[in-house]
Amino acid sequence: MHLKALKELDRSEGTVRIRQSGDGALVLVPQPSPNDPNDPLRWPLWKKHTAFGAVCAFTFLTNYGISGLAPAFGVLAQEFHKSPGEVADLLLWPLLVLGIFNFFWVPIANYFGKRPVFIFASLLLFLTFIWGARAQTFRSLLWSNIISAFAGSSTEALGAAIVNDLYFLHERGTKLSIYMNFIAGGNTIGPLICGFVAENVGWRWHKGVAAIATGITFATVVFLVPETQFTRNLDAGGSALSDSEAEKGVPVTTEVAQKTFWQELSLTVGMSPGTNIFELFVRPFPLIVYPAVLFAFLGYAVSLAWVVAINIMAPFILEAPPYLWGTSLIGLINLAGFLGNVFGSVIGGWCVDRYSDWRARKNNGVFEPEMRLFLLILPALIVPAGCLVFGYGVGRSLHWTALFFGFGMISLGLVAVPIIGMTYVSDCYFPVASDALLLVNGLKNIVAFGFVYGVVPWVTGSGYVNAFGTQAGVFVAIMALAIPLALYGARIRHRTSQWRIIL
Known part of the structure; x- marks a missing residue:
């Protein structure tokens, strides 16, 4: 078994020129193939955006159909005669499955191609949502959610990898922010809609709407999403295309x-039959020693865990005194989560891309991945403050607006932190980005599951003020890990690029 160093795959070590030193013209990174119009980087915009949009819709609907059911937990507890802890399993176990099966789907996609994986997974998601809508027992509903999570887990890491397939370095942050907004949006818009649906026409129609939308997405993937996997030489020469030529898909000789x-x-089209499939399953795990991967995974894990914990507890908090909200009103708290996600995507995507470009211009056109990390200061301040506001709001029975603003501030981190972290990982380790992002997405769900599994007993024993105060401190501690990366990142990348850990 021959182990390679990242240096052998990409001599740049993540430091690349994205602006010409003279006129400041944009340089496309990576370079599109000069002689192959089938390169996804050369596709016309409509084709790129259709493929990207289908992936975003699929990941949104996964979370919409599963997590969106949260406002109906009180109704489901009564209908199936279950305790709040038992009903929470409808969200807990799918959360674990979403993480674990990343480690199945990514190697399968690397071997067979991304297109067949998305076709199969979107069809399976469609069928499981129909199953959930017709489930007559709690056990049946739970298993429909678990199998839905198995299907939906295919997009968690592969969706981020498709951003790298379709778009250039200077576009990654913005596109990944859109993708992350769709992931998070399923967890916020889903409950927002489900509250009204469950109260007026029954919770089964929540699953029914998800099934209809997923069926449309499946048809789109079948007919309009080609294979995005493409083998390119990162050190290939040749004259660079201009930004406008590449984005418009201008034909070349x-x-x-x-x-x-x-x-x-x-x-x-995307099959790699000469590849050892066993190695594809094994090769992601050594990458956890890369500091950027470790930081991105931990940052994403705590950002997700805090939001999922609130989603599980909110129905029972808001149904009880002094709030006494109905099912439809409970869903409205997710409006705060949605607004937090939007602001987080702007910070982590558009703002970071613009800031990085500005820093690159001042650095003679040279881009350093660590330029993306400096804006982490915003979620590092806002999210812990949100934890304190929400914890004190519930613990002291404050007005519902305290809970609203606290949840919105926490939700900002759910999008901003993983966008910055995963884009940073892609910039540092582009040749192995698919495997590195697999680790980030898979492990963060497992850690979040462990936290959420114990959060209800923790809050019951310690109280909301102490529990959410501790969460604020943990979040700050993990964000502090970005400081050495921001200050000494180039030196760290140079050292780690020589480690022989890549299969």
Whole structure:
């Protein structure tokens, strides 16, 4: 078994020029293939955006159909004669499955291609949502959620990898922010809608709407999403295309034939039959020693755990005195989560991309991945403050607006922190980004599951003020890990790029 160092795959070590030193013109990174129009980086914008939009819709609907059911937990507890802790299993176990099965889907996609994985997974998600809508027992509903999570877990890491397939370095932050907003949006818009649906036409229609939308997404993936996996030489020479030429898909003189519409629908285009599939399953795990991967995973884990904990507890908090909210009103607290997600995506995506470009211009056009980390100061201040506001709000029975603002501030971190962290990982370790992002997405769900599994007993024993105060401190401690990366990142990347840990 031959182990390689990152230096052998990418001599840049993540430090690249994205602006010409003279006129400041944009340099496309990575370089699109000069002689192959089938390179996804050369696709016209409509084709890129359709593929990207289908992936975003799929990941949104996964969380919409599963997590969106949270406002109906009180209704479900009465209908199936279950305790609040037992009903919480509808969200807890799928959360674990969403993490674990990342480690299944990514190697399968690397071997067979991303397209067949998305076709199969979107069809399975469609069928499991129909199953959930017709479930007559709590056990049946629980298993429909678990299998839905198995199908939906295919997008967690692969969706981020598809951003790298379709878009250039200077676009990654913004596109990943859109993708993360769809992931988080399923957890906020889903409960917001479900509260009204469950109260007026029954919780089963929540699953029914999810099934209909997923069926449309499945058809879109089948007919309009080609394979995005493409083998490129990161050190290839050749004249660079201008930004406008690449984005518009301007044809080039080439010896490679453009695939027809029906050829693009093939399920075998992305296959790598010469690859050892066992190595594909094993090779992500050594990458956890890369500092950027470790930080991105921990930051995403705590950002997710705090939000999921509130989603589980909110129905029971708001149904009880002094709030006494109905099912539809409980869903409205997710409006705060949605607004937090939007602000977080702007900070982690558009703002970070603009800030990094500004820093690169001042650095003679040279981009350093650590430029993305400096804006972490915003979630590092806002999220802990939100934890304190929410904890004191519930613990002291304050007005519902305290809970609203606290949840919104916490939700900002759910999007901003993983966008910055995962984009940083892609910039540092682009040749192995798919495997590195697999670790980030898979492990964060496992850690979040462990936290959420114990959060109800913790809050019951310590009280909301102490529990959420501790969460604020943990979040600050993990954000502090970005300081050495921001200050000494180039030196760390140079050292780690020589580690022989890549299969």
